[in-house]
Amino acid sequence: MARRVCPIWVGYLLVNPLRRLFENPDKILSPFIHEGMTVLEPGCGMGFFTLPLARMVGPNGRVVAVDLQSEMLSVLQRRAEKAGLQKRIEVRLAEPGMLGVKDLYGKVDIVAALHMVHEVPDRAAFFTELRESIKPGGKLLIIEPKGHVSQGQFEQTVITAKKAGFEFESPSEKLGGRSALLTRT
Numbered sequence: 001m002a003r004r005v006c007p008i009w010v011g012y013l014l015v016n017p018l019r020r021l022f023e024n025p026d027k028i029l030s031p032f033i034h035e036g037m038t039v040l041e042p043g044c045g046m047g048f049f050t051l052p053l054a055r056m057v058g059p060n061g062r063v064v065a066v067d068l069q070s071e072m073l074s075v076l077q078r079r080a081e082k083a084g085l086q087k088r089i090e091v092r093l094a095e096p097g098m099l100g101v102k103d104l105y106g107k108v109d110i111v112a113a114l115h116m117v118h119e120v121p122d123r124a125a126f127f128t129e130l131r132e133s134i135k136p137g138g139k140l141l142i143i144e145p146k147g148h149v150s151q152g153q154f155e156q157t158v159i160t161a162k163k164a165g166f167e168f169e170s171p172s173e174k175l176g177g178r179s180a181l182l183t184r185t
Contacts, residue, residue: 005069005119006045008069008072011046011071011075012046014046014048015046015048019048025049025053029049029052029053032110032112032141033112034057035060036057036060037056037061038061038062038104039053039057039061039064039108039110040064040066040104040108040112040130040133040134041053042066042094042099042111042116042130043067043113043114043117043119044065044067044073044076046076046079047065047080047089049114050065050076051079051080051083053112054080054083054085055085059087062088062090063088063089064092064101065090065091066093066100067093067094068093073092076091097122099126099130101133102132106133106134107135108133108134108138109135109139110134110138111133111138112141113130115143115144115145117142117144123161124164127140127160127161127166128165131164131184134184135184136184138183138184139169139182139183141179141180141182142161142182144177144178144179145177146177151178158182161180165184165185167184168181169182
């Protein structure tokens with residue numbers, strides 16, 4: 001993964017509760033996330049999506065939240081403890097050039113790659129690693145911000161994911177930003 005990442009100070013802005021007014025994680029994610037699932041969230045930051053994901057997977061599910069920055073993960077852990085969700089969330093510091101999720105190969109129900117793929121320099125390797133972690137038939141949800149990612153760039157991202165072994169599946173919900181739902185083939 002890249003070192004071209006979101007600065008720590010922006011992380012605090014991104015977890016501001018007012019953000020829910022124009023980007024509601026429950027509305028966006030609830031069509032895809034169910035009780036008991038294992039969710040992988042690369043580039044989780046301070047957990048704007050992580051905490052809602054943990055509520056959705058319930059006590060028998062888990063969210064594996066991965067980030068390059070230990071400071072982001074520390075804030076996420078404190079927020080999870082405050083919300084009583086720490087037992088459902090496993091935080092991991094990404095390794096240079098990879099997520100470090102080999103132990104999850106074939107065990108993940110869905111990857112929620114939310115507002116972060118544009119920061120990954122080697123998307124082919126990234127999507128290959130994600131594909132390995134996802135169960136056959138599992139999903140990859142990608143949402144990218146329109147302000148950072150053009151339509152052409154997003155289309156290239158989807159093409160790269162397809163080359164790594166994903167099949168495009170049109171989301172039934174309007175998710176905001178640039179979004180794609182893909183299935184592991």
